[in-house]
Amino acid sequence: xxxxxxxxxxxxxxxxxxxxxxxxxxxxxxxxxxxxxxxxxxxxxxxxxxxxxxxxxxxxxxxxxxxxxxxxxxxxxxxxxxxxxxxxxxxxxxxxxxxxxxxxxxxxxxxxxxxxxxxxxxxxxxxxxxxxxxxxxxxxxxxxxxxxxxxxxxxxxxxxxxxxxxxxxxxxxxxxxxxxxxxxxxxxxxxxxxxxxxxxxxxxxxxxxxxxxxxxxxxxxxxxxxxxxxxxxxxxxxxxxxxxxxxxxxxxxxxxxxxxxxxxxxxxxxxxxxxxxxxxxxxxxxxxxxxxxxxxxxxxxxxxxxxxxxxxxxxxxxxxxxxxxxxxxxxxx
Amino acid sequence: xxxxxxxxxxxxxxxxxxxxxxxxxxxxxxxxxxxxxxxxxxxxxxxxxxxxxxxxxxxxxxxxxxxxxxxxxxxxxxxxxxxxxxxxxxxxxxxxxxxxxxxxxxxxxxxxxxxxxxxxxxxxxxxxxxxxxxxxxxxxxxxxxxxxxxxxxxxxxxxxxxxxxxxxxxxxxxxx
Numbered sequence: 001x002x003x004x005x006x007x008x009x010x011x012x013x014x015x016x017x018x019x020x021x022x023x024x025x026x027x028x029x030x031x032x033x034x035x036x037x038x039x040x041x042x043x044x045x046x047x048x049x050x051x052x053x054x055x056x057x058x059x060x061x062x063x064x065x066x067x068x069x070x071x072x073x074x075x076x077x078x079x080x081x082x083x084x085x086x087x088x089x090x091x092x093x094x095x096x097x098x099x100x101x102x103x104x105x106x107x108x109x110x111x112x113x114x115x116x117x118x119x120x121x122x123x124x125x126x127x128x129x130x131x132x133x134x135x136x137x138x139x140x141x142x143x144x145x146x147x148x149x150x151x152x153x154x155x156x157x158x159x160x161x162x163x164x165x166x167x168x169x170x171x172x173x174x175x176x177x178x179x180x181x182x183x184x185x186x187x188x189x190x191x192x193x194x195x196x197x198x199x200x201x202x203x204x205x206x207x208x209x210x211x212x213x214x215x216x217x218x219x220x221x222x223x224x225x226x227x228x229x230x231x232x233x234x235x236x237x238x239x240x241x242x243x244x245x246x247x248x249x250x251x252x253x254x255x256x257x258x259x260x261x262x263x264x265x266x267x268x269x270x271x272x273x274x275x276x277x278x279x280x281x282x283x284x285x286x287x288x289x290x291x292x293x294x295x296x297x298x299x300x301x302x303x304x305x306x307x308x309x310x311x312x313x314x315x316x317x318x319x320x321x322x323x324x325x326x327x328x329x330x331x332x333x
Numbered sequence: 334x335x336x337x338x339x340x341x342x343x344x345x346x347x348x349x350x351x352x353x354x355x356x357x358x359x360x361x362x363x364x365x366x367x368x369x370x371x372x373x374x375x376x377x378x379x380x381x382x383x384x385x386x387x388x389x390x391x392x393x394x395x396x397x398x399x400x401x402x403x404x405x406x407x408x409x410x411x412x413x414x415x416x417x418x419x420x421x422x423x424x425x426x427x428x429x430x431x432x433x434x435x436x437x438x439x440x441x442x443x444x445x446x447x448x449x450x451x452x453x454x455x456x457x458x459x460x461x462x463x464x465x466x467x468x469x470x471x472x473x474x475x476x477x478x479x480x481x482x483x484x485x486x487x488x489x490x491x492x493x494x495x496x497x498x499x500x501x502x503x504x505x506x507x508x509x
Contacts, residue, residue, distance in 0.1 A: 004502030004503070005501055010466070010470045013451040014370060017449035017452050018471075022362070023365060028354070028357050028361075032353075034383060034386075035350075035390050038391055042391075
């Protein structure tokens with residue numbers, strides 16, 4: 001293989017070369033000292049590592065622990081004082097307008113001369129008159145449950161108000177469809193679908209997609225039930241995190257999203273890009289209605305009641321006022 | 334069971350201490366000589382081998398096959414020699430100016446080794462060829478064992494050894 005240097009000769013040369021090397025007399029002592037040093041270093045290092053690991057585990061636990069609803073403190077907003085128009089001689093009909101039961105009142109205000117401004121709190125629990133025969137389940141679907149999606153922020157919308165059928169605010173129309181009792185929206189933003197289950201949904205149903213408050217994210221209004229000439233609706237909207245959620249009244253306020261006329265009670269709602277207006281009316285003769293209109297803001301936390309106004313509605317405008325005046329409704333399948 | 338764990342730990346420590354002493358008395362000198370052939374600075378060879386002993390002692394509880402303690406020790410020596418060579422290369426690159434020759438405290442045995450022609454020729458070989466030649470012809474390891482220590486294939490060891498032997502032949506021939 002190598003004519004010049006044979007392996008055996010190389011082995012001999014190498015061994016002869018290092019033969020003079022001797023071990024230092026204190027080598028074993030130095031090795032033992034090194035072992036001791038290493039042992040003493042390892043103990044505090046391991047202890048520190050254990051403490052750090054425990055702290056990391058505790059931090060991770062705190063970070064990922066789901067917050068139970070009982071720990072969330074919800075402070076009900078104090079009812080701000082709002083200005084409303086009240087007829088000075090309204091008499092018994094003034095009661096249901098702001099807080100009374102209103103189911104049987106409904107007398108027309110008799111000849112008020114000058115309206116005057118009074119300061120009244122916005123309705124919290126009974127701003128809209130309710131009759132004893134109103135089905136409870138559809139009302140519950142619109143007034144109970146959780147509100148919005150919390151404090152996560154929404155992405156910036158592409159247009160204000162939103163373009164047609166643009167629920168997620170990206171400038172592209174989204175698809176709304178029905179899956180059993182679930183209303184699903186296929187978002188063009190991310191291509192994922194969000195859904196809200198409406199257990200009391202009566203089929204067939206109708207829906208409208210409209211940017212009710214002009215924030216760039218269209219809301220979906222879905223008729224959930226229709227009984228005794230009163231239709232109940234649910235308002236669904238795009239929430240932070242790319243999900244669909246039902247907008248419900250904040251703080252348990254009784255904000256009823258209904259439309260229709262039955263006997264001496266009537267309901268309706270309208271939107272004009274600045275928010276919703278819920279209208280309820282009572283009548284004693286079936287011709288003229290004393291109405292209470294509640295402005296409702298659609299916020300990230302849900303529906304928040306605002307200013308309350310009263311007025312009289314008569315004649316042909318009754319059919320217009322007590323109707324779902326928000327977007328164009330079409331069949332949902 | 335902290336008591337049993339402490340007892341087991343103490344037994345491992347006693348075992349490691351005994352093994353350390355046995356390995357020292359049997360192999361320390363040959364390992365220092367091995368390191369002397371792998372390193373450029375013979376003065377560091379004892380330091381490298383002592384560090385290898387300390388590391389093997391620390392890993393004694395994790396050592397799967399105690400009979401392979403010597404192989405583990407050799408591999409640690411080779412790895413530490415490589416690291417030392419790298420560090421020395423970096424230090425030489427960043428040295429501000431060459432240091433004047435100082436009188437060595439290890440005149441004697443070390444200078445004899447330094448002056449050996451084969452050692453000088455060995456130091457001119459590339460690192461891998463040097464390792465292959467030393468492991469095969471000084472440590473008398475098989476090609477497979479040398480490959481395991483060097484972390485390469487048997488074929489690579491054959492190639493390194495052949496090239497290293499040829500290069501050494503030429504260098505030593507020129508010195509004669």
